[in-house]
Amino acid sequence: MDEWEEEVLREILSFYRGERSELIPILLEIQANFGYLPKEAILFVSEFLNVPEGHIYSVASFYKAFRLLPLGKNRITICRGTACHIRGAHQILQEAEKVLGLKEGETSSDLKYTLDTVACLGCCALAPCLTLDGKVHGLMSPEKIKTVLASLEDGGESDV
Ligand code: FES
Structure with a gap:
């Protein structure tokens, strides 16, 4: 994740309070900006919400709307x-x-x-x-x- 992407991520998170219930809206917004959920972003979200990364991966895998890889060429x-x-x-x-x-x-x-x-x-x-x-x-x-x-x-x- 480069500097610009990190800035985008911080900007997204700045609109949230850091509550667990915000997980899905945050993931949706990250995906809308990046096209998928970069693993660095998942780590950021995990720290921000104080939720284990494994939980975020299981949520992201459960919902078909989320992608863990960027779109193919x-x-x-x-x-x-x-x-x-x-x-x-x-x-x-x-x-x-x-x-x-x-x-x-x-x-x-x-x-x-x-x-x-x-x-x-x-x-x-x-x-x-x-x-x-x-x-x-x-x-x-x-x-x-x-x-x-x-x-x-x-x-x-x-x-x-
Ligand atoms: S059903 Fe409309 S394009 Fe396939």
Whole structure:
């Protein structure tokens, strides 16, 4: 954690009184600023609230909203809304999990990929769909997602 990040963290904590009940709002605010919960931030919060680090990790692991790793360089977000679901979103997610070796919500240890799901991407006519680094890819299939992910391995971006 660099100086600037430490300053941001101190600024966040300055709005709180240091009560245990503030744990979740503090973690949410840290994540909103950093995109995840850096381990140095967890240590700060642990000291600030006088709560063991282990407790904070178990809270952070319990709630799906929290991330303990930064987002990967490539972010794959698969829609599991109704329109996508009935057109096979689950199989697409399974294929992505298999190819990337990740479960939904996880980031690879080399920080190359983050695999997420979302309730609806707002392009149901293209169901099933996903976004790759914010760009929508529609009419997906397990075969197509393999091509999309392979293109990332090659360093390029697929138009599939
Ligand atoms: S349900 Fe997937 S885009 Fe709407």
